[in-house]
Amino acid sequence: MTSNVSTMNDDSIADYLRQHPEFFERHAELLSTVQLSSGHGGRAVSLQERQAEMLRDKIKGMEQRIMEMVRNSSDNASIAHKIHRWSCALAKVQDPRQLPHTVSEGIQREFEVPQVAVRVWDVAGPYQGGMYTMGVSDDAKSFATSLTMPFCGPNLGFEPTSWLSKPSEVQSLALLTLREGPNDSAAPAFGLLVLGSPDPLRFDATMGTEFLARIAEHASAALGRLRITPGN
Structure with missing residues (x-):
């Protein structure tokens, strides 16, 4: 009999976990025992720590985009004010x-x-x-x-x-x-x-x-x- 293991790949495993979220409830110990490479320095971290790192990176990226939007808004407002002031001078x-x-x-x-x-x-x-x-x-x-x-x-x-x-x-x-x-x-x-x-x-x-x-x-x-x- 052909083993099902030979047909497993990343996509099928990911598919299974998406369809069976209760898997981690039945095997909660995996969340702390599975070791992954950290995105910061390559050290080994738990799955929970890796998720926390990814969340922090995502939040940091969002903060940077918000700050860029604020800067652009401020720059645009400044330019608009200058155009208005220049236009008033022309009108005079x-x-x-x-x-x-x-x-x-x-x-x-x-x-x-x-x-x-x-x-x-x-x-x-x-x-x-x-x-x-x-x-x-x-x-x-x-x-x-x-x-x-x-x-x-x-x-x-x-x-x-x-x-x-x-x-x-x-x-x-x-x-x-x-x-x-x-x-x-x-x-x-x-x-x-x-x-x-x-x-x-x-x-x-x-x-x-x-x-x-x-x-x-x-x-x-x-x-x-x-x-x-x-x-x-």
Whole structure:
């Protein structure tokens, strides 16, 4: 007669124990006599001790995830507050000619971005000739319109990088399109916001862009005033 032992394996044993939890009630002594390798140092421990270790590790992992969630929540709240403060500063600007400077200076101050540049095109007559309207090729305008979301990545020599004060020092950058319609990636671009940093990881291709998109929307709303002739 073939022994049943030969057909037993890890899965069948585990299956049996799941289906017969009373096994440990009938053999309670096993809980203290079975020796397992500890997950901390390799020493031999009882089954009960091993279970306690696994439970502690699980609780520790949950605590770490909770702390990470708290940190992320705090960081997000801080960024949201900075965007709000920056937006309030934009709303206070009375002379539209000061808006490009207020946009870029505010981003540098609030978000600690080393270099910021802004360019707008198709502006109304009174605002033509400003530095913020110069040096933009048709290719750059087409490129801005083609971006459906903020670009983050290494300095690849894009034309907009040359608008920054020290382009040779830029290792990573973010390009934010200014559009006529908020939340509409198909709307024509009328400008581009450039954020540059000497830190190659500051604007990484894998980073989230939600807050950058919010910045682009606020900047678009403010700088849109340059496209409207006063009195109209």
